Amino acid sequence: MFWDNVAGIYDLYQIINRKANDHAASICAEYITNEDNVLECACGTGIMTRIIAPKCKTQTATDFSEKMIHKAQGKLKKYKKVEPKEPCAWH
Numbered sequence: 001m002f003w004d005n006v007a008g009i010y011d012l013y014q015i016i017n018r019k020a021n022d023h024a025a026s027i028c029a030e031y032i033t034n035e036d037n038v039l040e041c042a043c044g045t046g047i048m049t050r051i052i053a054p055k056c057k058t059q060t061a062t063d064f065s066e067k068m069i070h071k072a073q074g075k076l077k078k079y080k081k082v083e084p085k086e087p088c089a090w091h
Contacts, residue, residue: 003044007067010045025051032056046072046084053079062087 003010014021025048032038032055043049043061045068053059053076061076061084063069072084 001065003063003065004067007045007065007071010068010071011047014047021047022051024048028052029055041087043072043084044068046075046082049076049082049084050079053082057081059083060085 029052032052034057036056038052038056038059040049040059040061043063046061049059049061049072059082061072061082064087066086069084069086076082076084
């Protein structure tokens with residue numbers, strides 16, 4: 001899978017995309033309260049998750065790439081209310 005192949009270098013793109021990603025996540029976070037349970041699809045390595053997590057009650061962050069989820073799990077350990085996991089899907 002393409003995303004498994006780029007998981008190891010994916011965060012390097014933050015050098016270019018940080019401002020746009022942070023802005024997009026901040027806009028989403030404006031609509032989230034501490035009573036909300038959030039489902040984030042295509043979370044990648046958790047770049048946007050870290051901005052949304054402090055605002056919500058719980059957050060399930062999913063991605064089809066096992067390697068992206070593995071990276072996200074390592075980065076998001078400090079957010080106890082975030083559960084990064086690979087979704088169950090049938091094709």
